[in-house]
Amino acid sequence: MKTIKDIAALANVSIGTVDRVIHNRPGVSKKTKELIEKIIREHNFQINKTARTLALNKKYDIAVLIPTIESSSDFWFLPKKGIEKASEEIEIHRTSVSYFYFDPSDFNSFKEAFDKLLQNSFDAALIAPIFLKETKEHLIQLDQKKIPYVFFNVEFQGANNISYVGQHSYDSGILAAKIMSLLIGNGEDILIIKVRKDSNQHSAIEDRASGFKSYFKTQAPPIKIHEIILPNIKDLPTVDRLISEQLTNHHIKGLFVPSSKVTQIASYIKENKLKHLKLIGYDLSDENAVFIENETIDFLIDQNAFFQGYEGMKTLFNFIINDVVPEKNCYLPIKLLTKENIKYL
Amino acid sequence: MKTIKDIAALANVSIGTVDRVIHNRPGVSKKTKELIEKIIREHNFQINKTARTLALNKKYDIAVLIPTIESSSDFWFLPKKGIEKASEEIEIHRTSVSYFYFDPSDFNSFKEAFDKLLQNSFDAALIAPIFLKETKEHLIQLDQKKIPYVFFNVEFQGANNISYVGQHSYDSGILAAKIMSLLIGNGEDILIIKVRKDSNQHSAIEDRASGFKSYFKTQAPPIKIHEIILPNIKDLPTVDRLISEQLTNHHIKGLFVPSSKVTQIASYIKENKLKHLKLIGYDLSDENAVFIENETIDFLIDQNAFFQGYEGMKTLFNFIINDVVPEKNCYLPIKLLTKENIKYL
DNA sequence: CTGAAAGCGCTTACAG
DNA sequence: CTGAAAGCGCTTACAG
Numbered sequence: 001m002k003t004i005k006d007i008a009a010l011a012n013v014s015i016g017t018v019d020r021v022i023h024n025r026p027g028v029s030k031k032t033k034e035l036i037e038k039i040i041r042e043h044n045f046q047i048n049k050t051a052r053t054l055a056l057n058k059k060y061d062i063a064v065l066i067p068t069i070e071s072s073s074d075f076w077f078l079p080k081k082g083i084e085k086a087s088e089e090i091e092i093h094r095t096s097v098s099y100f101y102f103d104p105s106d107f108n109s110f111k112e113a114f115d116k117l118l119q120n121s122f123d124a125a126l127i128a129p130i131f132l133k134e135t136k137e138h139l140i141q142l143d144q145k146k147i148p149y150v151f152f153n154v155e156f157q158g159a160n161n162i163s164y165v166g167q168h169s170y171d172s173g174i175l176a177a178k179i180m181s182l183l184i185g186n187g188e189d190i191l192i193i194k195v196r197k198d199s200n201q202h203s204a205i206e207d208r209a210s211g212f213k214s215y216f217k218t219q220a221p222p223i224k225i226h227e228i229i230l231p232n233i234k235d236l237p238t239v240d241r242l243i244s245e246q247l248t249n250h251h252i253k254g255l256f257v258p259s260s261k262v263t264q265i266a267s268y269i270k271e272n273k274l275k276h277l278k279l280i281g282y283d284l285s286d287e288n289a290v291f292i293e294n295e296t297i298d299f300l301i302d303q304n305a306f307f308q309g310y311e312g313m314k315t316l317f318n319f320i321i322n323d324v325v326p327e328k329n330c331y332l333p334i335k336l337l338t339k340e341n342i343k344y345l
Numbered sequence: 346m347k348t349i350k351d352i353a354a355l356a357n358v359s360i361g362t363v364d365r366v367i368h369n370r371p372g373v374s375k376k377t378k379e380l381i382e383k384i385i386r387e388h389n390f391q392i393n394k395t396a397r398t399l400a401l402n403k404k405y406d407i408a409v410l411i412p413t414i415e416s417s418s419d420f421w422f423l424p425k426k427g428i429e430k431a432s433e434e435i436e437i438h439r440t441s442v443s444y445f446y447f448d449p450s451d452f453n454s455f456k457e458a459f460d461k462l463l464q465n466s467f468d469a470a471l472i473a474p475i476f477l478k479e480t481k482e483h484l485i486q487l488d489q490k491k492i493p494y495v496f497f498n499v500e501f502q503g504a505n506n507i508s509y510v511g512q513h514s515y516d517s518g519i520l521a522a523k524i525m526s527l528l529i530g531n532g533e534d535i536l537i538i539k540v541r542k543d544s545n546q547h548s549a550i551e552d553r554a555s556g557f558k559s560y561f562k563t564q565a566p567p568i569k570i571h572e573i574i575l576p577n578i579k580d581l582p583t584v585d586r587l588i589s590e591q592l593t594n595h596h597i598k599g600l601f602v603p604s605s606k607v608t609q610i611a612s613y614i615k616e617n618k619l620k621h622l623k624l625i626g627y628d629l630s631d632e633n634a635v636f637i638e639n640e641t642i643d644f645l646i647d648q649n650a651f652f653q654g655y656e657g658m659k660t661l662f663n664f665i666i667n668d669v670v671p672e673k674n675c676y677l678p679i680k681l682l683t684k685e686n687i688k689y690l
Numbered sequence: 691c692t693g694a695a696a697g698c699g700c701t702t703a704c705a706g
Numbered sequence: 707c708t709g710a711a712a713g714c715g716c717t718t719a720c721a722g
Binding site for chain 1: 399524
């Protein structure tokens with residue numbers, strides 16, 4: 001493995017000049033430059049990044065905008081873990097990470113956290129753009145400062161983010177529908193259950209539901225799909241009433257809950273001993289794992305929460321340190337979890 | 346962030362002495378050692394790994410024993426890609442990788458490659474132990490030299506490997522069975538198709554079949570499972586005869602092929618227009634992707650081939666460079682692929 | 691038992 | 707346009 005010194009000797013110049021050529025800095029005669037470039041090519045010289053990192057002695061800071069994590073059963077626990085894993089791996093490059101937390105149910109909290117983030121100086125940002133309008137307003141400042149940013153978990157169209165890391169929500173709904181079609185028989189109806197609070201937050205729930213419905217449009221014989229929106233998942237009497245209304249009025253066999261709120265629906269099924277109902281939902285929380293184990297939930301679609309954080313972080317890092325330009329959309333695998341494979345994640 | 350120099354100043358010693366303490370090298374008085382340790386703790390000093398790597402200027406070499414890759418549709422193409430990706434990432438630590446190739450259908454070729462590998466000097470080995478007996482014989486030398494090794498793809502019990510990275514074959518069979526039970530109806534039989542050449546090679550095929558059968562043992566009403574072994578997948582007349590024999594004699598609806606050879610069975614189904622048959626197999630090759638697209642194959646179980654190589658490499662690297670001891674068994678996710686999620690890998 | 695100095699392969703002022 | 711030298715934070719002989 002050749003070093004800058006070797007190249008310099010071969011070209012009969014100083015290492016400073018070689019360095020200038022390597023980084024395309026001005027102040028080298030055309031002739032010298034071409035000679036050095038030729039030698040570099042011929043000897044397949046590759047810069048020693050360890051030495052470079054040490055010499056630069058530059059510290060990078062990546063800002064992360066993410067919901068507060070209440071407990072390990074929180075959905076955001078895993079993306080955070082992924083971010084931390086990536087942070088450890090890139091720590092050798094003197095990269096530090098600053099977190100800015102917000103309450104995912106409160107857009108004011110989101111704005112405040114984003115404001116606080118913008119008051120700091122950093123080299124790149126990893127953002128969960130849960131509130132679309134508020135995100136848009138704040139991005140202007142990042143764009144002005146030319147700070148690169150990556151979105152994760154929530155897809156946000158039309159911004160200058162260098163990448164999005166997360167699931168293709170619409171297609172995940174299609175997969176859910178395919179599985180549902182295997183679970184239920186002819187002449188049996190399906191109920192999609194949304195939660196108002198979820199829907200306000202972001203479009204993923206709508207996209208999942210649309211994908212789900214699109215699958216059945218192509219099916220013959222057609223399958224009836226009913227839809228309800230629960231105003232508040234914690235208002236149990238209303239939840240009870242709305243669901244049981246559907247169950248008595250229609251011949252419902254399959255339930256699709258396009259969010260992690262499937263936990264509450266599973267509780268409902270368990271309590272009311274409605275084991276014949278087939279249930280598909282999203283996200284592997286500890287509670288959902290229990291419901292998968294006892295087969296109250298038949299299938300879960302996993303968002304690769306850990307990997308969202310991990311890959312988001314790595315993408316930013318590779319962009320700012322190694323000049324690697326990522327794909328604009330990094331769609332993660334749509335993972336299907338069921339009792340038989342939930343052990344292996 | 347404190348440096349060794351800072352710590353030395355605080356302790357009124359030279360950096361050489363601090364270095365001795367950090368690495369627990371002898372030649373430091375108890376008193377000085379304790380003082381330095383205290384200061385390190387109090388200031389939460391962490392060594393700069395970049396500087397360490399540069400100063401050590403040590404090169405590591407990892408040997409890889411893997412089947413020859415004929416084309417990009419080869420199963421081993423992806424593990425190799427994973428190994429290469431990991432290699433790039435760890436290149437900054439001056440780690441190089443040497444490959445030793447063998448023909449996976451010829452145990453003599455395996456022995457030769459392993460012999461050649463052992464003639465080289467290296468710091469760790471990543472091994473696909475396709476031939477169990479031959480692997481066992483060669484491991485002795487690795488153990489004697491105290492060279493750490495990791496197995497990938499094929500599980501090999503009772504060796505001193507620091508880790509195994511791959512799938513839990515038995516459980517993947519259970520998952521396949523669960524999906525199969527959704528695809529077929531009551532009173533419909535299942536046929537398991539094995540290929541002789543596969544079975545000789547390693548136990549994964551047997552484990553998958555066992556897992557598959559175990560699932561149906563618990564089912565009521567019981568489902569009939571038939572089994573055939575094809576002597577040679579390329580002897581088409583025999584393949585034809587053996588399969589059509591089964592199809593005429595039994596009421597078969599589902600086919601389970603516990604290996605990537607599902608490609609050939611899919612071809613058979615396609616040619617003979619047996620679209621009503623449900624087919625589950627393993628591994629996403631280019632050909633299998635086509636059969637998933639046109640729904641000749643209903644589901645594929647994916648082994649995370651890429652990740653096997655990637656994670657195997659990283660595991661070894663972290664072990665030799667960062668002293669990270671891995672789990673003995675690193676079972677990867679059992680991924681279920683179907684038309685609707687095959688785009689996202 | 692301890693320290694001073696050279697070296698790892700780069701980058702970066704500074705001098706000419 | 708080019709070079710010599712100091713420095714990044716470690717490790718490693720070598721001297722005492």
